[in-house]
Structures are given as C-alpha cells and as structure tokens.
Amino acid sequence: MNRYQKLFSRAESKGEGVFIPFVVLGDPDPATSFKIIEGLVENGADALELGFPFSDPIADGPVIQRAGQRALAAGVRQEDCFRIIKKIRKKFAGIPIGLLVYANLVLARGMAVFFRSAKKAGADSVLIADVPLLESAPFRRAAEQAGIDLVLVLPLHAGRETVIKVAGKSRGYLYLLSRKGVTGVDQEAGLPSRDLMQDLKNLNAAPPVLGFGVSTPEQVCAALEAGCRGVISGSAVVQRVEDYVTGKAPLEDLFSFIRKMKDAAR
Amino acid sequence: MLKKNPSPYYGNFGGMFVPELLVPALLQLEQAFLKSQKDSAFKAQLNTLLTTYAGRPTPLTLCHNLTAGVTSRIYLKREDLLHGGAHKTNQALGQALLAKHMGKRRIIAETGAGQHGVATAIACAVLGLKAVVYMGVKDIKRQQPNVFRMKLLGAEVIPVTAGAATLKEAINQALRDWAGSYETTHYLLGTAAGPHPYPLMVKTFQTVIGVEAKKQFLKAEGRPPDAVIACVGGGSNAIGIFAPFLNNKDVRLIGVEAAGKGLDSGLHCASIQKGKEGVLHGARSLILQDRDGQISDSHSISAGLDYPAVGPEHAHLHQTGRAEYVGITDRQALEAFQLLSQKEGIIPALESAHALAHALRMVKKSRKPLRLLVNLSGRGDKDLTLAEKALRKN
Numbered sequence: 001m002n003r004y005q006k007l008f009s010r011a012e013s014k015g016e017g018v019f020i021p022f023v024v025l026g027d028p029d030p031a032t033s034f035k036i037i038e039g040l041v042e043n044g045a046d047a048l049e050l051g052f053p054f055s056d057p058i059a060d061g062p063v064i065q066r067a068g069q070r071a072l073a074a075g076v077r078q079e080d081c082f083r084i085i086k087k088i089r090k091k092f093a094g095i096p097i098g099l100l101v102y103a104n105l106v107l108a109r110g111m112a113v114f115f116r117s118a119k120k121a122g123a124d125s126v127l128i129a130d131v132p133l134l135e136s137a138p139f140r141r142a143a144e145q146a147g148i149d150l151v152l153v154l155p156l157h158a159g160r161e162t163v164i165k166v167a168g169k170s171r172g173y174l175y176l177l178s179r180k181g182v183t184g185v186d187q188e189a190g191l192p193s194r195d196l197m198q199d200l201k202n203l204n205a206a207p208p209v210l211g212f213g214v215s216t217p218e219q220v221c222a223a224l225e226a227g228c229r230g231v232i233s234g235s236a237v238v239q240r241v242e243d244y245v246t247g248k249a250p251l252e253d254l255f256s257f258i259r260k261m262k263d264a265a266r
Numbered sequence: 267m268l269k270k271n272p273s274p275y276y277g278n279f280g281g282m283f284v285p286e287l288l289v290p291a292l293l294q295l296e297q298a299f300l301k302s303q304k305d306s307a308f309k310a311q312l313n314t315l316l317t318t319y320a321g322r323p324t325p326l327t328l329c330h331n332l333t334a335g336v337t338s339r340i341y342l343k344r345e346d347l348l349h350g351g352a353h354k355t356n357q358a359l360g361q362a363l364l365a366k367h368m369g370k371r372r373i374i375a376e377t378g379a380g381q382h383g384v385a386t387a388i389a390c391a392v393l394g395l396k397a398v399v400y401m402g403v404k405d406i407k408r409q410q411p412n413v414f415r416m417k418l419l420g421a422e423v424i425p426v427t428a429g430a431a432t433l434k435e436a437i438n439q440a441l442r443d444w445a446g447s448y449e450t451t452h453y454l455l456g457t458a459a460g461p462h463p464y465p466l467m468v469k470t471f472q473t474v475i476g477v478e479a480k481k482q483f484l485k486a487e488g489r490p491p492d493a494v495i496a497c498v499g500g501g502s503n504a505i506g507i508f509a510p511f512l513n514n515k516d517v518r519l520i521g522v523e524a525a526g527k528g529l530d531s532g533l534h535c536a537s538i539q540k541g542k543e544g545v546l547h548g549a550r551s552l553i554l555q556d557r558d559g560q561i562s563d564s565h566s567i568s569a570g571l572d573y574p575a576v577g578p579e580h581a582h583l584h585q586t587g588r589a590e591y592v593g594i595t596d597r598q599a600l601e602a603f604q605l606l607s608q609k610e611g612i613i614p615a616l617e618s619a620h621a622l623a624h625a626l627r628m629v630k631k632s633r634k635p636l637r638l639l640v641n642l643s644g645r646g647d648k649d650l651t652l653a654e655k656a657l658r659k660n
C-alpha cells in the first residue's frame with residue numbers, strides 16, 4: 001500500500017475524515033516555509049498539499065497569488081521547493097505529500113525529469129492545475145513511470161462522461177472541485193450530491209477529497225457528511241500564513257486553526 | 267457533438283490547457299462557433315455589420331512617396347481605417363455576435379494597447395451587451411485615450427495591478443473571472459492565442475483581411491505579392507492576412523516581432539525568436555520564460571505587442587518554416603512611424619509600424635524590385651502622447 005492508501009484505510013477504520021492543508025512552498029522564504037509545514041503536520045495535518053510558486057497562477061485567487069509572489073520575490077526556484085519537500089519527507093516518513101503545480105513548470109523542467117524529481121524528493125502525488133483530463137495522457141504516463149500519482153480534478157457538476165473518465169484515471173485521490181471560480185474563501189464550498197458520491201463509489205474511484213472554499217470546521221463536517229473522504233483547505237490556511245509573515249498574528253493562530261479543522265474531521 | 271471537430275493542435279502547439287472547470291465552456295464555445303460557420307443567417311448578420319457598420323472592405327493603398335526612387339512597391343492593407351481604428355473590430359464583432367447567439371449577455375475581455383478593449387466595447391454597444399474589460403495599470407497609464415474611449419462606449423474597465431500589470435496579467439484576471447462566470451459570460455479573447463477554439467475562431471474572423479487583400483493585390487499588380495508582412499504580438503492580424511496565402515508557397519509570410527531594445531537585450535517580446543516551448547494562457551506555444559519556467563516580463567514601446575507568448579499557429583508556422591519571423595526594435599518602429607506620417611500622411615499604430623519598418627528594410631536590402639503587402643493593422647492616434655515623449659528623448 002502506498003502512503004495515500006494507508007492513510008485512507010486508517011482513517012476509514014477510525015471513522016475519520018482526512019484533513020489536508022495547502023500552502024505555497026517557499027512562502028515567504030524556504031526556512032520559514034519549512035517551519036510552517038512542519039507545524040502543519042505536528043498540529044494534525046493528515047496529508048499535505050504543497051504548491052509551487054508560479055508567475056501566472058490562473059486558477060488562484062488573490063490570497064494564493066500573493067503567497068506565490070512572496071516566494072518568487074524571495075528568489076525561490078523549483079530546486080528550493082524540492083529541497084523543502086525532501087526535508088519534510090525526512091522528518092515525517094509516512095505523511096502523503098501532494099504537489100500542486102502549473103503545466104509550464106513541469107514542461108520547463110522536462111516532463112519525465114519533473115516527476116522523477118518529485119519522486120526522489122519524497123512526494124506522492126502531483127496535480128497540475130491547468131492540465132485537464134483532455135490533455136492529461138502524456139502527463140499521466142510520465143507520472144506513472146516515475147511512481148507518482150497524478151491527481152485529476154472533478155467539478156461537482158461535470159457531465160457523466162467526465163465523471164467516468166476522471167474516476168477511472170485519477171490516482172492517489174480525486175480532487176472534487178466544490179464550486180466555480182478560483183481559489184479563495186470569499187465564496188463558500190458547494191457539496192456533492194448523494195448520486196455523485198454513489199457513482200464514484202460504484203466506479204471504484206480514488207477517495208474523493210473536496211477542495212475550493214473550505215475554510216471552516218462546519219464546512220469540513222458537512223463535506224464528510226456528504227460522503228467526501230477528506231477536505232483540502234487552501235486560501236484559509238494561506239491567509240493565516242500571510243497574517244503571520246506580515247506580523248498581524250502569531251503562528252499559533254495558524255496552528256490552532258489546523259487543530260480545529262482536524263478536530264472537525266474526526 | 268458534431269462529427270468532424272477541428273484539431274485543437276497545430277503540430278505540437280495549441281491545445282486546451284485550462285482548469286477542468288473551463289473545459290465544458292470551451293467545448294460549448296467550439297460547438298457554437300462551428301455551428302455559426304454553417305449558419306448562413308449568422309454569416310449574413312456578421313457581413314452586414316462588417317460592411318454597413320465597420321467599414322469593410324478596407325482599401326489597399328500603394329505607397330507613392332515612401333519608395334520614391336526605387337522600383338519596389340509597398341502596399342498597405344488599411345485596417346487603420348476600420349471602425350475602431352484597428353483590425354480588432356473584425357473579430358470582436360464576430361465573437362460578440364456569437365455570444366449573443368449563445369445567449370450570453372455579459373462579455374469580458376482583456377486589453378493591452380486598449381484596441382481590443384475598444385473593439386469589444388464597440389461590438390457590445392452595438393449589439394446591446396454588457397462589456398467588462400480587464401487592463402493592466404501600466405497599460406492604463408500609457409494608453410489613456412483608449413481607456414476613456416472604452417468608458418465612453420459604455421464598458422467597465424477594471425484595472426489589474428498584479429505582476430508587471432500589462433496584457434499578461436489582464437488575461438490571467440479575465441480567465442479567473444470566466445472560471446466563475448462562464449455560464450452567463452462570454453470571454454472575448456482578443457488575439458489568436460489562448461486555448462482552443464480561440465486561435466481557430468479568431469483566425470477565422472480575421473481572415474477577411476487576407477481574403478480582401480489577396481484580391482485587391484491581384485487587381486493592382488496582376489500577381490500575388492512577393493511577401494506578406496505583419497506585426498506579431500499574439501498574432502491575430504498576422505494570421506488573418508497570412509491565412510489565404512498559406513497554400514501559395516511562392517509568397518513569403520513574414521511576422522515581425524517587437525525586438526524592444528534589441529533581441530539580445532532581454533527587453534523585447536520576441537517569443538518566437540527567443541522563447542521556449544511551454545504553456546501559458548491555455549495553449550502550448552513559444553513563451554519567454556526563465557529556466558525555471560517562470561514567465562518573463564516582456565518589453566515593447568507598443569503595448570499591443572507587449573506579450574511574452576504567441577498564438578500557437580505562429581509557433582507552428584515557425585517550426586515548419588512556412589513563415590519567417592524577424593525583429594524590429596522600438597527605435598526602428600519609431601522611425602517608420604514618423605516616415606509613414608511624413609511621406610504618406612498616414613499615422614500608423616506603433617504595432618503596425620514594426621511591420622512597415624521591416625518592409626522598408628527589405629526594400630533597402632533587395633537588389634530586385636519587390637512587391638510587398640504590409641498589414642497596416644491599426645492607426646496611431648492612441649500612440650501620440652507616447653510617441654511624442656519618445657521622440658523628444660531621441
């Protein structure tokens with residue numbers, strides 16, 4: 001069993017949901033970023049979703065855009081991101097690590113090289129925000145060859161054909177997109193229908209995890225009740241990172257938020 | 267779904283590199299566009315708009331004084347005379363009409379020089395649609411007259427402050443808007459770039475330039491041109507005038523990129539000559555970027571060429587060698603800008619001045635007489651303040 005399979009089976013046997021916080025690697029600098037990610041794990045993160053900073057993040061709202069800009073301004077390169085991942089992996093052997101990137105970063109490094117670097121650093125999965133199912137074949141092949149799970153996104157109101165294909169092809173977990181728009185907390189997450197969740201079960205899909213706009217413990221409970229196996233919280237987490245790095249709030253505020261979100265998943 | 271769907275790819279380039287969420291919106295747009303191309307009522311409506319409203323056909327002008335003393339001839343396709351002041355109106359009307367047929371009442375667009383924003387505002391005003399235009403704050407500063415024009419035409423202009431605050435960031439922001447609004451909103455992308463079906467659709471709506479020019483040139487010269495020359499930012503005016511000549515291998519197709527302060531200065535927008543393969547704004551193409559895959563900031567005196575990528579078909583035409591791509595610097599473009607004004611009484615857009623500058627260079631270098639077709643894609647009124655400042659400095 002790989003790390004995701006172990007995590008989801010352990011969570012299932014305990015009757016828990018999985019809580020996955022997202023942060024941008026290198027935000028605001030590599031050393032602080034490592035300290036933050038370390039704290040996420042120590043305060044209850046079941047898995048990690050780590051974004052590579054990119055100059056043109058079209059799927060992201062202002063909070064995550066700013067985080068990427070902070071990392072880029074600090075001179076963070078892909079090499080630095082892989083180095084942070086390696087350090088996290090060294091410290092936490094069992095936690096699943098997912099990467100969130102944009103296609104150009106993968107192509108600039110070379111598709112095969114990128115996935116091999118991810119594997120070597122200790123990552124488990126990669127989600128490419130601007131590679132939809134239609135364009136995913138070469139990426140899926142390269143990921144598989146490197147032993148990386150390529151995660152695909154399924155919008156809640158996707159057509160049946162897309163549901164079947166994404167269910168069949170997403171590896172590691174399946175990213176259920178809770179709503180339209182870009183990442184951010186200004187719009188609340190929607191919830192999947194009972195039919196969709198049953199459909200995914202029947203199709204033997206990887207565990208569905210809900211993301212986009214998940215920012216409160218109540219939303220975590222609602223998502224799990226609707227049948228999601230976990231949730232990803234991005235902008236709400238990254239906003240607290242920003243509050244810390246701009247001196248508006250102590251790091252403990254971020255960590256207590258992580259504990260509350262994990263508690264809600266129990 | 268229709269059976270014979272066009273490929274989203276031009277060789278290695280193109281595709282639909284967007285978040286999964288936007289795929290259904292693009293497929294819906296593709297279907298609507300393909301249907302419109304078989305719909306004679308749609309075509310008639312668009313044709314009426316182009317002829318009775320926008321001023322098509324535009325003339326072909328032989329330069330009489332610019333080439334005095336030499337036997338070469340330069341013909342200008344006068345898209346500067348199109349309503350709105352640039353070729354952009356052709357396809358803004360096409361897409362806005364399509365959006366109306368699709369039942370979408372809100373139109374979003376990005377703009378660099380402001381020409382596409384103005385064209386969008388015009389198309390939306392005449393067709394009764396709501397226009398929202400994203401524009402980088404740097405461009406808002408350097409293209410003030412167009413900002414006021416858009417507002418006067420009833421469009422809402424939203425400033426974009428991220429990054430270098432030019433066209434690239436404006437497109438990012440428009441894409442983000444569309445991810446949340448696609449059910450009621452059409453994204454009226456301004457150039458032959460972006461995800462499929464935009465490159466195909468924009469080319470189709472701009473091909474009217476080449477179709478007219480080909481006929482006009484034949485009538486004037488009794489033969490096709492030696493070369494067709496157009497400036498390339500995203501590449502819509504160039505692909506529009508190239509399209510009818512693509513199969514005529516005797517006609518050289520030359521795209522002129524903005525070399526800014528020089529092709530080796532790092533301050534330019536020569537994505538084809540200096541870019542690497544990658545993905546930006548939904549398409550695989552040639553892109554100015556660093557070794558890590560971060561997109562570079564581009565530079566040009568002309569805001570309309572200031573874009574670090576290029577439409578995928580141009581990347582393909584470059585790779586196959588069917589078209590050639592060259593660079594013209596800010597300074598060379600300014601010279602051509604003045605020359606055309608003084609010799610022919612036509613003030614060109616700084617973008618189009620790049621194409622003209624290369625034509626003049628060809629004429630100068632050539633030992634045999636050339637017959638050249640230059641796409642004068644826009645007029646220079648919007649550039650007056652900027653040009654005045656730049657010329658005072660020189």
